[in-house]
Amino acid sequence: QSALTQPASVSGSPGQSITISCTGTGRDIGFYNHVSWYQQHPDKAPKLIIYDVTIRPSGVSNRFSGSKSDNTASLTISGLQAEDEADYYCSSYRSRDSLVFGGGTKVTVL
Amino acid sequence: QVQLVQSGAEVKRPGASVEFSCTASGYRFSNHYIHWVRQAPGQGLEWMGLISPSDGDTDYAQKFQGRLTMTRDTSTSTVYMQLNGLRSEDAALYYCAAGPSLAVYYYYAMDVWGQGTAVTVSS
Numbered sequence: 054q055s056a057l058t059q060p061a062s063v064s065g066s067p068g069q070s071i072t073i074s075c076t077g078t079g080r081d082i083g084f085y086n087h088v089s090w091y092q093q094h095p096d097k098a099p100k101l102i103i104y105d106v107t108i109r110p111s112g113v114s115n116r117f118s119g120s121k122s123d124n125t126a127s128l129t130i131s132g133l134q135a136e137d138e139a140d141y142y143c144s145s146y147r148s149r150d151s152l153v154f155g156g157g158t159k160v161t162v163l
Numbered sequence: 164q165v166q167l168v169q170s171g172a173e174v175k176r177p178g179a180s181v182e183f184s185c186t187a188s189g190y191r192f193s194n195h196y197i198h199w200v201r202q203a204p205g206q207g208l209e210w211m212g213l214i215s216p217s218d219g220d221t222d223y224a225q226k227f228q229g230r231l232t233m234t235r236d237t238s239t240s241t242v243y244m245q246l247n248g249l250r251s252e253d254a255a256l257y258y259c260a261a262g263p264s265l266a267v268y269y270y271y272a273m274d275v276w277g278q279g280t281a282v283t284v285s286s
Binding site: 100146149150152154156157 | 198200207208209210212213222224225258260262264265270271272273274276277278279
């Protein structure tokens, strides 16, 4: 059982927007602004797409955006494209446990 | 270019120990933590711990306390991870990762990942 809770799958049509949620507790997402999101294509290493809740690393498309409210963080992908089909993982700092990940969400582009 | 290169696949018996290496290049090794993250087949990511290359300080996930050891060799910009008492559930792809494009000593995310080292645990 993962420390952070994500939906197993989310799908959308090309051009649509989708949102992936990541639910934690007051010991992690609810207390710290150190939520990250990673994209992982099959048989590839994860790629950082959001850190510190809202910041995109250089080179990451602005179609990816992050937010947080209370104990839940969210990743929104706007203008969904075929290349966005991948697994997405959230991560947060948690007191006493350092870093924890969500179970991952499979995004399917219909 | 900035990269992390990991050692090759390992096959171990239950109860054995395994050690991997991760060699950094293209950035100042001492300025960025190196994390280890594993992924069992078909499963999600699991953070195991990190090491500070500058002073060797480590931070391990509670789950691995007592059987995980991370060390570093600054002369070769290499970190090592040793996992003892292997069990079948330790079979996974092990990644090292760092944040050389992020702030110095930034703890909370990683933007460069190694290619992964596969570990098989079988009797």
